[in-house]
Amino acid sequence: MSNGTNCYHCGEAVFAADTNKYKVYIAPEEREMCCPGCQSVAEMIVASGLSSYYEHRTDLSPTAKQLVPDELLRLEIYDDNEIQDEFVYQDGDIKEITLTVEGLSCAACAWLIERSFRNTQGIQFINVNATSNRISIKWVDEQIKLSDILKRISNLGYSASPFQADQHELMYNKQLKSYFRRLGLAGLATMQVMMFAVALYSTWFGDMEEMYRQLFRWVSLIVATPVLLYSAQPFYSNALRNLRTRTLGMDVPVSIALLGAYTASAYATMTGTGEVYFESISMFTFFLLFGRYLELRARKKTSELSANMAKLIPNMALRVNEDESEQLVPTKQLKINDCVIVKSGEVIPCDGLIIKGESSVDESMLTGEFLPIVKSVESDVYTGSLNVEQTIVVCVTKTHKHNLISEIIRLQNTAQSSKPQISILADKISRYFVLALLIISAGTYLFWLGYDPDKAFWITLSVLVATCPCALSLATPTALTCATSNLSRQGILIRKEHVLESLTKVDEIAFDKTGTLTKGAFTLTKIKSGTELHQTELLRIAASLEQYSTHPIASAFKTDEEKIKFDKTENHIGLGISGSLGEDNYKIGSAKFTQQVSLESDGKDILVYLAKNEQLIARFYIQDEMRENVATTLDYIAESGLDVTLLTGDSKNHTDKVTAGLAIKNKKTSQSPESKLAYINAQQADGKLMLMVGDGVNDAPVLSAATVSIAMGEGSDLAKNSADVVLLSTDFIAVKYMLATATKTYKIIKQNLMWALGYNSLILPLAISGSVPPYIAVIGMSLSSLLVIGNSLRLLK
Numbered sequence: 001m002s003n004g005t006n007c008y009h010c011g012e013a014v015f016a017a018d019t020n021k022y023k024v025y026i027a028p029e030e031r032e033m034c035c036p037g038c039q040s041v042a043e044m045i046v047a048s049g050l051s052s053y054y055e056h057r058t059d060l061s062p063t064a065k066q067l068v069p070d071e072l073l074r075l076e077i078y079d080d081n082e083i084q085d086e087f088v089y090q091d092g093d094i095k096e097i098t099l100t101v102e103g104l105s106c107a108a109c110a111w112l113i114e115r116s117f118r119n120t121q122g123i124q125f126i127n128v129n130a131t132s133n134r135i136s137i138k139w140v141d142e143q144i145k146l147s148d149i150l151k152r153i154s155n156l157g158y159s160a161s162p163f164q165a166d167q168h169e170l171m172y173n174k175q176l177k178s179y180f181r182r183l184g185l186a187g188l189a190t191m192q193v194m195m196f197a198v199a200l201y202s203t204w205f206g207d208m209e210e211m212y213r214q215l216f217r218w219v220s221l222i223v224a225t226p227v228l229l230y231s232a233q234p235f236y237s238n239a240l241r242n243l244r245t246r247t248l249g250m251d252v253p254v255s256i257a258l259l260g261a262y263t264a265s266a267y268a269t270m271t272g273t274g275e276v277y278f279e280s281i282s283m284f285t286f287f288l289l290f291g292r293y294l295e296l297r298a299r300k301k302t303s304e305l306s307a308n309m310a311k312l313i314p315n316m317a318l319r320v321n322e323d324e325s326e327q328l329v330p331t332k333q334l335k336i337n338d339c340v341i342v343k344s345g346e347v348i349p350c351d352g353l354i355i356k357g358e359s360s361v362d363e364s365m366l367t368g369e370f371l372p373i374v375k376s377v378e379s380d381v382y383t384g385s386l387n388v389e390q391t392i393v394v395c396v397t398k399t400h401k402h403n404l405i406s407e408i409i410r411l412q413n414t415a416q417s418s419k420p421q422i423s424i425l426a427d428k429i430s431r432y433f434v435l436a437l438l439i440i441s442a443g444t445y446l447f448w449l450g451y452d453p454d455k456a457f458w459i460t461l462s463v464l465v466a467t468c469p470c471a472l473s474l475a476t477p478t479a480l481t482c483a484t485s486n487l488s489r490q491g492i493l494i495r496k497e498h499v500l501e502s503l504t505k506v507d508e509i510a511f512d513k514t515g516t517l518t519k520g521a522f523t524l525t526k527i528k529s530g531t532e533l534h535q536t537e538l539l540r541i542a543a544s545l546e547q548y549s550t551h552p553i554a555s556a557f558k559t560d561e562e563k564i565k566f567d568k569t570e571n572h573i574g575l576g577i578s579g580s581l582g583e584d585n586y587k588i589g590s591a592k593f594t595q596q597v598s599l600e601s602d603g604k605d606i607l608v609y610l611a612k613n614e615q616l617i618a619r620f621y622i623q624d625e626m627r628e629n630v631a632t633t634l635d636y637i638a639e640s641g642l643d644v645t646l647l648t649g650d651s652k653n654h655t656d657k658v659t660a661g662l663a664i665k666n667k668k669t670s671q672s673p674e675s676k677l678a679y680i681n682a683q684q685a686d687g688k689l690m691l692m693v694g695d696g697v698n699d700a701p702v703l704s705a706a707t708v709s710i711a712m713g714e715g716s717d718l719a720k721n722s723a724d725v726v727l728l729s730t731d732f733i734a735v736k737y738m739l740a741t742a743t744k745t746y747k748i749i750k751q752n753l754m755w756a757l758g759y760n761s762l763i764l765p766l767a768i769s770g771s772v773p774p775y776i777a778v779i780g781m782s783l784s785s786l787l788v789i790g791n792s793l794r795l796l797k
Contacts, residue, residue: 007034008042078146078162087162088146089401094124097146098163099135101128101153102175115247116156120144129477133172134163156241172296179234179293186231186286189223190279196220197279210272217269217276224278228262232285234292248434250469253441254288257464261774264457277458280774284465287782294789313383313405317349318342320393331400338396342387350396351403354379357392361385433469433760440467444768458774463767466777467760471784475752478792483745486796491728492738499724502708503742506691508683509637510702511664512676513648513655515552515695516712518624519730522556525605526621531612538618540564542610545577545588552695553606556622573673575649587611590649592670606654629733631662636736638663647676647702676702693735694723710735745795752788759784 005014008024008031022033024042033039089096101113110128113135117126122143127136137149153160196216235258238251261277261284268274319329320339331349334340339355342348348361360372363385372388375381381394383403400406441463448456484494494500511517527535539557544564546554548571566579566586576589587594587610594611606622637644645666648655652669659667668679680690680702692706703709703723711723712730727734763780766772772780 005032008032078150087401093140093142094138095141095146096136096138099137099150099153099160100163101133101135102159113153113156113158116152123149129481135160176293176296179289179296182231182233183286183289183293186227186282186289189227189231190282190286192223193220193279193282214269214272220276220278221266221269224262224265224281227282227285228258231289232258235288248438250434250473252434253437253464253468256438257461258284260457261461275454275458277461277774280461280778284774284778287778290782294786313400313403314347314349334396334400336396336399340394340396341391342394343391344387344389346387348381348383348385348387348394350394350400351380351382351398352394352396354381354392355395357390359390359392360388362388429472433472437464437467437469440764440768448770455770459767459770462770462772462774462777463764465774466763466767466772466781468781469756469760470781471752471756471759471788474785474788474792475756476749478789479745479749479752479795482792482795483741487738487741490734490737492734493726493728494724495726496724499708500742500745502689503691503739504746505689506642506708507688508643508645509691509693510645510647510680510706512694513646513650513658514624516693517627517630517646517659517732519627522553522606522622522624524556524620525623528619528621529617530615530619531617533617536561538610541586542588542608542618542620545569545579545586549577553608553622557620575672585613591651606650626658627730627732629731629736633732633736634663637739638665640739647671647679673701677705680705710738741795748791748795752791755787756784
């Protein structure tokens with residue numbers, strides 16, 4: 001509440017709580033201020049000897065809020081924790097965010113932003129992906145604020161904001177429209193200028209009078225000027241940004257070529273002497289813009305997966321309130337333990353657990369499997385999946401920010417923003433190539449200036465244009481982005497930057513069996529009792545112990561009876577569970593763990609033993625189905641020349657029965673997590689690169705130790721998984737698809753690099769020798785870039 005006094009500086013009301021808090025002596029007395037901002041400004045005015053300002057002013061000073069640019073205020077809003085809650089992920093003291101950035105044109109721009117944050121206190125990680133126009137940043141909030149990060153990016157000449165799929169798509173559409181307008185102008189101008197160029201330089205018109213020749217030159221100058229000033233403007237902006245920060249990007253030689261050619265042509269037009277290159281300027285700009293336009297379309301296409309997945313999340317949900325009334329609320333407002341009604345034909349708005357009803361659910365948009373899955377009470381459902389048949393009631397288990405789709409988008413962004421070694425190497429080569437190109441161009445100009453001055457300029461122009469390293473910069477990131485997007489569409493989530501590169505180098509693939517080669521959907525088929533206790537009681541004891549197990553086989557033990565509360569339980573990873581109840585000690589697990597004689601199982605059943613005080617009281621027969629296409633995938637791996645090893649905790653007899661006929665070279669049975677880890681470490685110590693495929697429950701240490709690791713998962717434990725890759729699909733063919741895609745990706749990357757380097761190696765001496773006219777140089781450079789982009793886009797098929 002105001003105290004009735006106004007601020008002497010800006011005239012705003014002074015709140016009662018701030019009375020006598022902010023004062024400045026402005027002769028002849030102390031004056032009341034409303035805030036520390038006005039106090040600081042007033043003190044500065046007085047200290048500068050400008051107190052007379054207050055005597056002669058006709059209007060009150062602007063408020064502190066008006067003194068701060070609106071843009072800075074907008075950025076500071078992002079420091080609010082409630083606002084950050086929607087798009088910032090926090091792990092302890094470390095915060096992580098993905099930003100959309102406007103203005104990126106090449107790898108040099110990405111390098112520039114990364115370098116500017118190097119050694120900045122509080123920045124833990126930063127990676128810029130020029131292909132997807134995204135920045136991934138991890139920072140310590142106590143040391144640097146998000147608004148400071150955004151301001152620094154803005155000072156470099158780029159605009160960044162938190163990644164939102166719909167806004168990111170709008171940004172791409174805006175850029176595409178801008179490039180299309182510039183491209184259209186350059187195309188029209190090129191056609192006009194080329195007509196005059198034909199008239200000027202061809203012999204079809206015979207000897208043209210000088211008056212008309214000069215007229216055509218002036219008209220060409222007028223037509224080409226808008227191309228230079230408007231259509232080519234993005235190249236100048238990027239070049240100035242590079243020069244201001246002392247870096248060299250591909251737009252530096254492009255800008256030099258354009259401005260140099262225009263200046264020389266304009267001078268020749270005004271003086272009436274020398275050659276003009278207006279047709280080369282217009283054509284060069286047109287083809288460059290055409291290449292950028294197609295590149296931008298390719299980027300948009302590869303980023304559409306994130307946008308499309310985000311669109312799967314409904315905006316509204318029908319929530320059931322505590323008084324059992326129904327209320328339509330925004331999906332983002334749903335909290336854990338809220339209940340929502342999902343009718344048939346509606347999209348499920350949250351990750352949750354069905355608490356009422358039974359229906360078929362289509363999860364094809366997440367897993368790539370098109371057959372609906374029957375879901376009943378206690379079944380997990382995921383945001384974006386389609387409820388096909390009956391109305392169900394779902395209890396929310398994940399908030400909007402942490403649902404499966406959000407996790408998929410975040411993992412995809414992380415994978416695409418990270419750079420493997422081959423990408424880093426290509427970026428370095430590109431930067432040094434630009435420096436070498438400028439030096440070679442300068443040398444070319446000096447040589448021809450002394451040898452044939454009339455040809456010096458256009459030959460130098462051809463060198464600058466023909467050897468522009470656009471294709472080299474695009475060779476790796478476009479291929480990696482296309483491959484990652486395609487794999488994500490198939491339910492294969494790449495989490496680490498080295499995965500695709502490492503998959504092409506592995507020597508041996510090790511598989512877990514339970515939950516990996518098999519589905520991990522266990523069913524109890526038979527109970528054999530070794531005591532007078534009824535089977536219902538035996539199942540109750542077993543289920544009470546297995547509830548403390550993390551192994552997938554524990555899911556087979558279900559009972560409607562009230563579970564027993566043991567005095568003490570202990571989980572023996574890879575072996576079983578022990579528990580004490582009064583003076584009785586129970587064990588459930590393998591024959592070795594329960595100290596029982598191992599029996600042959602019926603067919604492919606798994607035997608689980610239950611012992612009381614070292615005496616066998618029950619045997620449980622468990623079945624687990626093999627995943628689809630296991631044999632096909634293992635045959636493909638074996639044919640590729642890779643060793644296949646099975647690491648399983650099951651007995652040799654059972655393992656041999658389950659894996660009969662499969663292309664598995666080595667079978668390591670009765671393996672504990674420790675022995676699996678020891679095997680992986682031993683193989684890698686011998687120089688082998690290992691790929692481990694597990695279910696991600698008991699195999700976490702092994703997955704972390706392997707060169708590359710793949711976890712088979714349904715998504716509910718996605719955030720907890722320690723693997724490099726997460727497979728949402730239950731079809732084992734996904735492993736084959738991923739290996740094949742990795743091989744194809746690096747084949748395409750090598751093709752791109754060989755073409756880019758080969759083209760530049762071939763065209764450079766020809767351009768230096770004067771054998772390549774500027775318009776041929778323009779066409780060659782543009783086609784080189786388009787070939788690289790088109791080759792990379794094959795990975796999206």
